[in-house]
Amino acid sequence: MSGGANNFSRTQHIAPEFAARVLRGAPMSKHTSWHAGGPADLFFTPRDTGDLAAFIRQLPPDLPLLWIGLGSNLLVRDGGVRGAVISTHGALGTLERSSATRIHAGAGVPCARIARQCVKWGLGPAEFFAGIPGTLGGALAMNAGAWGSETWTHVIEVEVIDRRGTRRTRKPADYEIGYRRVLGPADEWFVGARLEFERKAGVNEAAIRDLLERRKQTQPIGEWSCGSVFINPPGEHAARLIESAGLKGLRIGDASVSEKHANFIINHGAACAADFEALILQVQRTVAAVHGIELATEVRIVGDPA
Ligand SMILES: Cc1cc2nc3c(=O)[nH]c(=O)nc-3n(C[C@H](O)[C@H](O)[C@H](O)COP(=O)(O)OP(=O)(O)OC[C@H]3O[C@@H](n4cnc5c(N)ncnc54)[C@H](O)[C@@H]3O)c2cc1C
Numbered sequence: 001m002s003g004g005a006n007n008f009s010r011t012q013h014i015a016p017e018f019a020a021r022v023l024r025g026a027p028m029s030k031h032t033s034w035h036a037g038g039p040a041d042l043f044f045t046p047r048d049t050g051d052l053a054a055f056i057r058q059l060p061p062d063l064p065l066l067w068i069g070l071g072s073n074l075l076v077r078d079g080g081v082r083g084a085v086i087s088t089h090g091a092l093g094t095l096e097r098s099s100a101t102r103i104h105a106g107a108g109v110p111c112a113r114i115a116r117q118c119v120k121w122g123l124g125p126a127e128f129f130a131g132i133p134g135t136l137g138g139a140l141a142m143n144a145g146a147w148g149s150e151t152w153t154h155v156i157e158v159e160v161i162d163r164r165g166t167r168r169t170r171k172p173a174d175y176e177i178g179y180r181r182v183l184g185p186a187d188e189w190f191v192g193a194r195l196e197f198e199r200k201a202g203v204n205e206a207a208i209r210d211l212l213e214r215r216k217q218t219q220p221i222g223e224w225s226c227g228s229v230f231i232n233p234p235g236e237h238a239a240r241l242i243e244s245a246g247l248k249g250l251r252i253g254d255a256s257v258s259e260k261h262a263n264f265i266i267n268h269g270a271a272c273a274a275d276f277e278a279l280i281l282q283v284q285r286t287v288a289a290v291h292g293i294e295l296a297t298e299v300r301i302v303g304d305p306a
Pocket of ligand 1: 033066067068069070071072073074088107131132133134135136137138139140141142143144145146188189190191221225226227228300
């Protein structure tokens, strides 16, 4: 993002009905699972989609917008975010069954809640959502997945909102969807989705507990991370490439490559975004030198350097 001073003056004019609910200079370290990141010029949590549309409409039309869910796949640089951050966490939270096999969920619904509720409804396979510590909006943006299942396999349609605050529904055919990759119309964001699952007689909470337990054995769950930092290259595992390049435990500042799972980078308490970025670069350079493979990041890197 660019035009710092320019954006700053444009963020001064917020309609009076929103002024008291907009946080200025909110530290993004409080909104990311890596617990790093500088301040956002504006930070807004809508009450519902109508409120969201009204908020977007009163913003200067070219003010940059960053959407976040639970910030579990986000590296916000130390200089923070120019423009407005729209947070769906704690908002856009409807979750209902719309037919025997279909559900409707708001973009702010945590994936774990979808997993649990689908089990109660006897629908699956939605258990894979249990281990993804993000919102449905983030899962739609990332095509999040686990254990062989992916978000977009289940999408019937999505509801989006654009820069003018106009809402519409779109079909999966409107997007180019791949492994952790979703390309769609620019300047549109997800506010909800209709998902389809199968009737799964006998599915119960034990299946979720089992998946979470398997995760705990192989991943540093409970530590500050953003999950897998790098995308698995075709036919390879990023973790294997990093580990065999001797990088487990490599540390810059308070950030290090996890000893438990080499595709995770841990914040030991005081790591800043620059530490993560430097470590990411060093891992990429070393893996390229040792294996001749360029690792691309799965984590989204946003904002200005300090
Ligand atoms: C311990 C751990 C384990 C993880 N395991 C997995 C896993 O098994 N599989 C997996 O796929 N991921 C995994 N992740 C990564 C992460 O949880 C997923 O990518 C998740 O989908 C991100 O959701 P979020 O709400 O946190 O998105 P955020 O991190 O807030 O945002 C991620 C991206 O989505 C965009 N975005 C967010 N909301 C919207 C919206 N409403 N509309 C448009 N764009 C939006 C953001 O702008 C950003 O580009 C893991 C992370 C952690 C910390």
